[in-house]
Structures are given as C-alpha cells and as structure tokens.
Amino acid sequence: MTDAGWQELRFSTTPDQLENLESWLFEQGALAVTLEDNADEPLLEPGPGETPLWQNIKLVALFEVGINLSPILASVPQQWVTASADAADFVPDQDWERAWMENFEPLKMGKRLWICPSWCEPPDPHAVNINLDPGLAFGTGTHPTTAMCLGELDATIQPGVNLIDYGCGSGILAIAGLKLGATKAFAVDNDPQAVTATWDNAQRNAITQDQLDVFLVSQADTQGRLQPADLVIANILAGPLEALAPTLIDLMNPGGRLILAGLLSEQAAALIEAYxxxxxxxxxxxxEGWTLLAGPKLSR
Ligand SMILES: C[S@@+](CC[C@H](N)C(=O)[O-])C[C@H]1O[C@@H](n2cnc3c(N)ncnc32)[C@H](O)[C@@H]1O
Incomplete structure (x- = not known):
C-alpha cells in the first residue's frame, strides 16, 4: 500500500474460472480481489452456509502503484476471462471505513420509525428509533421488502399484541414490533447467524429476554417454544412462503393477522391462492417490483 493510492485491474470471468484467475492474480502481486455482478443478475437469498456467485463476474484486483501492470495484462490466460481486461486505473486512497459508513444513513420508515446506525445521532429523538448497524444477517431497512414490512408494522400494529417474526435475519421486524407496542415477540430463523445477530441487535435496543425469545426453527420444532401469536410476519421468498403456509397458519391465533413479504409482484396471486x-x-x-400481502385468519 502507498499513501497515494492503488492501481486497479478489472476482468470479466465465470464461476468455473474464478479460482484459477484469483490465485494467478495473487501470484502476480495482487493485494486484494473483490467480486461484483457484471450483468445485473440478482442473487436471491442464499441458504445457510451457501455463497452463490453470479454467472458473469466482474473481478477487481488491487495492486500497489509501483507495479508494472502491462506484463500482467499481456499474460493473463485467455481461457480464464470472458473479455479483454479493462485498462488499469489509479484509485485514490481513502478512509475505507468512513466511506463505508457514509453509505448508511438514518432511514425513516412509516410515520414513527427511524432506523439509525450507531454512528449517527437519531434525527428525531422523539421518534421510535431502532439502533441497527449493517451486518451479516439480512435486514437493515434498505431493501424494499423490509421497508414495506416496517411501514406495515408502523401503520397497523395494535398495542399489546404478541408477534412472530419468522425468518428474522437481523431481527429488525421483531425489534420494531416491540418498540411499536407489541408486548412479546418470538424471532426464528433457519440460519444460526441470524439468531446471533437478532439477539445482539435486541440488546443494543434495550429489549429484554422477557420481551423477545430468539431461536432456530429446528429448536422451535423440537421444543415447542413457538406458540401461536396475534401477528405473524414473514419476509422470505415466495417459494418458502408457500411451503411454510401450514406452519404459519398454525402459528396464528384465531382472528390473528398475517403479513408476508419477499415475493415479487407477479407471484402475489399464487400466494394469495395458496393461503x-x-x-x-x-x-x-x-x-420496486416487490409486493406485501396482509390479511386476517378466517374463522372456520
Ligand atoms: C429476506 S430475509 C428477512 C430478514 C428480516 N426479517 C427482514 O425483514 O429484513 C429472510 C430470512 O429468512 C430466513 N429463512 C429463509 N428460509 C427460512 C425458513 N424456511 N425458515 C426460517 N427462516 C428462513 C433467512 O435465513 C433470512 O434470515
């Protein structure tokens, strides 16, 4: 690293050639390699432990400024790249942590809620403020599906209800529900990282263990910890939401309300039909192409 900056080389490649190209670039002196989507291909929610890749990858390699990149560009094995590499660019050095933090600002959701990263003062101290930093688990409020769930909670939650956040990710929905007046929340996920993140985020927001019970779905199944609730909210993809219909319906109290998100607008009719x-x-x-569904449990 120099004080002045870096040189950057950009390549297009595919998942099967990625490892070869990456190792070779490190042998040539690359200090870091990052991967980006090269074709606007969304990676939908991965399962626990999965790290899916785009089919068309942009690989960006950083080198020290003193290194001559021409021989590297001239000798990159052509079978590992799908297009000729971009010319080297100079990238000014910057405070990366600060640059990253500046990407996350307080977000207003609905009428009462603000999601505030820990390094920002809440813009409205009298609002319902949730302290939440971006982390590995999904759910900072920047995704349209989370934003719609938060707006819906803000607009419709009844004080004193209990709720289940099924597929809790960061725990943002359970925490919001409690701060908006729910008295008890259950948050479950099939990813252990989400369980850890939810509990960390709950503690930052002064939520107590009496208010929030967080656990893995497998524990819910085996220990019967998950009891039916007045409000069930699940922001997962359409496929799992359809498969989970019997589970989620069983978890609704008579007269309870269900909120579903994570489905694309063209998938709404099929899910409405399934439930x-x-x-x-x-x-x-x-x-932005996503739909939120909500409605009451029917008496039977
Ligand atoms: C899109 S994220 C939503 C996170 C957060 N609730 C929000 O609204 O931002 C979906 C979460 O559901 C979890 N998930 C996916 N399939 C699941 C399943 N079958 N059972 C429980 N959790 C699941 C994922 O691990 C992920 O944390």
Whole structure:
C-alpha cells in the first residue's frame, strides 16, 4: 500500500474460472480481489452456509502503484476471462471505513420509525428509533421488502399484541414490533447467524429476554417454544412462503393477522391462492417490483 493510492485491474470471468484467475492474480502481486455482478443478475437469498456467485463476474484486483501492470495484462490466460481486461486505473486512497459508513444513513420508515446506525445521532429523538448497524444477517431497512414490512408494522400494529417474526435475519421486524407496542415477540430463523445477530441487535435496543425469545426453527420444532401469536410476519421468498403456509397458519391465533413479504409482484396471486382457505390475504403495498400481502385468519 502507498499513501497515494492503488492501481486497479478489472476482468470479466465465470464461476468455473474464478479460482484459477484469483490465485494467478495473487501470484502476480495482487493485494486484494473483490467480486461484483457484471450483468445485473440478482442473487436471491442464499441458504445457510451457501455463497452463490453470479454467472458473469466482474473481478477487481488491487495492486500497489509501483507495479508494472502491462506484463500482467499481456499474460493473463485467455481461457480464464470472458473479455479483454479493462485498462488499469489509479484509485485514490481513502478512509475505507468512513466511506463505508457514509453509505448508511438514518432511514425513516412509516410515520414513527427511524432506523439509525450507531454512528449517527437519531434525527428525531422523539421518534421510535431502532439502533441497527449493517451486518451479516439480512435486514437493515434498505431493501424494499423490509421497508414495506416496517411501514406495515408502523401503520397497523395494535398495542399489546404478541408477534412472530419468522425468518428474522437481523431481527429488525421483531425489534420494531416491540418498540411499536407489541408486548412479546418470538424471532426464528433457519440460519444460526441470524439468531446471533437478532439477539445482539435486541440488546443494543434495550429489549429484554422477557420481551423477545430468539431461536432456530429446528429448536422451535423440537421444543415447542413457538406458540401461536396475534401477528405473524414473514419476509422470505415466495417459494418458502408457500411451503411454510401450514406452519404459519398454525402459528396464528384465531382472528390473528398475517403479513408476508419477499415475493415479487407477479407471484402475489399464487400466494394469495395458496393461503386462501385459511387467510384472506390481499396486496397492500408494492415497491420496486416487490409486493406485501396482509390479511386476517378466517374463522372456520
Ligand atoms: C429476506 S430475509 C428477512 C430478514 C428480516 N426479517 C427482514 O425483514 O429484513 C429472510 C430470512 O429468512 C430466513 N429463512 C429463509 N428460509 C427460512 C425458513 N424456511 N425458515 C426460517 N427462516 C428462513 C433467512 O435465513 C433470512 O434470515
């Protein structure tokens, strides 16, 4: 590293050639390699422990300024790249941590909620403020599906309800529900990282163990810890939401309300149909191609 900056080389490659290209670049003196989507291909939610890759990858390699990159560009094995490499660019050095932090600012959700990173003062100290930093678990409020769930909680939650956040990720929905007036929340996920993140985030927000019970879905199954609730909210993808219909319906109290997100707008009709015998779902919000469904449990 120099005080002045770095040189950057950019390559296009595919998942099967990535490892070869990466190792070779490190042998040539690359200090760091990062991967980006080269074709606007969304990577939908990975399962626990999975790290899916785009089919068309942009690989960016950083080198010290003194290194001559021309021989590297001339000798990169052509079978590992799908297009000729971009010319080297000079990248000014910067305070990376600060640059990263500046990408996350307080976000207003609904009428009362603010999601505030720990390094920012809450813009409105009298609002319902949730202290939450970006981490490995999904859910900072920047994704449209989370944003819609938060807006829906803010607009419709009844004081004193209990709720289940199924697929809790960072725990943002359970924490928001409690801060908006729920008295008890259960947060479950099938990823241990989400369970850890939810509990960390709950503690930062002064949520107590009496208010919030967080555990893995497998523990919910085996220990019967998950009891039916007045409000069940699940922001997962359409496929799991359909598969989970019997589970989520069983977890609703009579007269309870279900909120589903994580589905694309064109998937709404099929999900409404899948839940129709038990829950009267309707599309109540749409944002950037995603739809939020909500509705009451039907009495039978
Ligand atoms: C899109 S994230 C939502 C996180 C957070 N609730 C939010 O709204 O931002 C979906 C979460 O559901 C979890 N998940 C996916 N399938 C699941 C399943 N079948 N059972 C429980 N959790 C699941 C994932 O691990 C992930 O943390």
């Amino acid at each position: 129709k015998p038990w829950v009267a779902l309707s599309a109540v919000q749409e944002l």
